[in-house]
Amino acid sequence: MAHLPIFRHGVAGQGRYTHSLEFQVQQYIKNAFWPKSKSSINEYASYFRYFQWTLSILAWPESSVDGEQFAIKTYGDLARTVRCMETNIGLNRLMIAEKLRHELPQSSQDQILRSMDLAARLWLTIYVRSRDVPVGPSLSDITETQWMDTMSLQNIIQECFQPSNCSTQHCEARIDVAFTVNNLRKFCRMKIQWTANLKDHLNYDRSTGTLHLFPHKICLISHLESKSVLPTDLVAETLRTLDLLFPFGDESTQKYLAESGQDFYRTSSRDPSRATDFGEFRYWQRRLVELHELFHHAPKSVLQMWYDRRNPVQWWTFWLAVAIAFLTILFGVISSYTGFQQVVLAEKAYRLAILQACSQGNFSADLCGK
Template sequence: MADIPMFPRGFVTHEHPFQLEPKVQQYVKEVFWPHSKASIAEYASYFKYFQWAISVLAWPDGINYEMQFCMKTYQDLVKITRYMELHPDFDRSKMAEELECEFPDADPGQILRSLDLTARLWLNLHVRSQDFPLGPSLSDMTEIDWLEKGSLNKLVEDCFQPSSYSINEQNKAIDPAFTIKNLRRFCRINVQWTANLRDHLLYDRSTATLHLFPHKICLISHLDSWNVLPKDFVAETLRTLDLLFPFGEEDTRKYLDQTGQTFYRTSSRDLSRATNFGEFRYWHKRLIELHGVFNQAPRSILQLWYDRRNPLQWWTFWLAALIAVLTVVFGIISSYTGFQQLAIAEQAYQLSVWQICSQPNPPTAYCKT
């Protein structure tokens, strides 16, 4: 695999991504997650992202992005991944300095960009450091700046801080209906899939868009392989997916199939569904915010129709609406009937006047000469 180039030399743009061969996919899986027993098919969604992440480096089209990195082959990717795995407490600058012996012909910028790209592909973190930016700036992903004096462990720690919450929030129960199916139906929320773990559960109120990380198999593989991402953080992230996409729900399965996501078929170790927000530390704040959106009063007729969490309230509202509509309808019918009766009375009056005036010597008070 060492002689296979990591960056394709053919015509590649963001609109025409390269295709990752199955043997290369298997190799990358063994590099990133050597203890994973999952099949390559389960990584299908992730490798689509992998291909896209490499292709996007070609923006603007035609740029020679291969020269921006010290790693040229997949064997080079192994060297950097293994080094980052063994030295997650080293500063980024120290990592680059020590990797110079592995890549003697590379300049510091090429090594630093390679470190960033490896973190992006391996840990699903959209690392784009300010000193040597990696690829174009993307509006739909939060950029993560890996500081020169910051370690990989510090980078992860800064991205995922445990939330602080009050006792009331800690014990707050989660509505059993709190699922993606109902968030989309009741709140008209749009789902945008993101390969950046930093953006998982990020909700944009201005566009009613919820960002969700779909690469469940990668999280499970991290649990089996490495400690760079904290185990409790990874396990909790899996529980958020199981919370929003409950196993055994047919509508959820159909929605994921329609959107091309296959993680519904990937089973987590803990199949129990969370019942209160105290079970979440890292994602607590975002879940609380999303739950608040879920509990907001419906703001459209369509939301009112689908939101049947409170049957008594739902029937009361729609019966009142029906009575109001019937009142308006009968009022319109009554008004129309009144106008018709008035028109008929006017016609009868005109007929009576005509009959009187047609007689000899009609009264001048009713008839005009």
């Protein structure tokens, strides 16, 4: 598997990644990235879809993607690049590139730097895109991470994931048991967008009402098992956020995940217990607190008011008031309509009476229109 080429030519000779990954290739990549993972290869189905998507968007702009642009040409090259980056996590970018030059002697520095960015995306699920050797397009819904020459991989990780500095009040605040993704969708009308960029996890876009969530739970578990370069507490905490927003045993959550085509619910965490307060989080605390505050904002639309039944007394009071107001208006309209009809009928009766009197000669000719 190590000698199989990563990039294969597609239609009309353009270097697009169009073939599917064979089982043996998936197994090789899993062992290269997470050698101590105990998970079944079937649990990585969603991740390998991301793997293929990442390679498919490299053909940007219209130029082909092949070995002339990247130092890694085979899956074995990719594995060697990841091992070198992991072993030298404290060295800056150019130093790692220099070490890789010995591993990949026929490659230029630019080819190696592009390969390092690509390896970081595939291995760490962080969208690294450096300006000097940009790899793939700049996507509006993904936050890019720049790898400067003086920065190490460790510096990048620290810059992407910094502990929150929330107040003591927030740290001690209890988390509502109803605080789940399904309820955020119903009560706050949030749209969910799955993101393979770990840096964008729990990022909420107020302008579009979109919440970004990282779905590759199996990768997080694999990083823990293999003691990868990602901080253990960061990975464990990210798993806790998924368990918090997608509680086990919740039927509505299971239904939503099934409708969304996400199967990470079946992947068990080390600690399946649900978090109860924000003090349990450091890296994702600020974003969780912001979401929790949005969750408790007063509903802004009638539809939100209908779904938000967290306070039954308040819900019934509001909708009874709406019902009474509606019935009052309805009966007022009906009363006005019947009153108008009575006036019309009275006028018709009056005219009929005059016509009858005129026919009997009881009124003057002027009154009867003669």
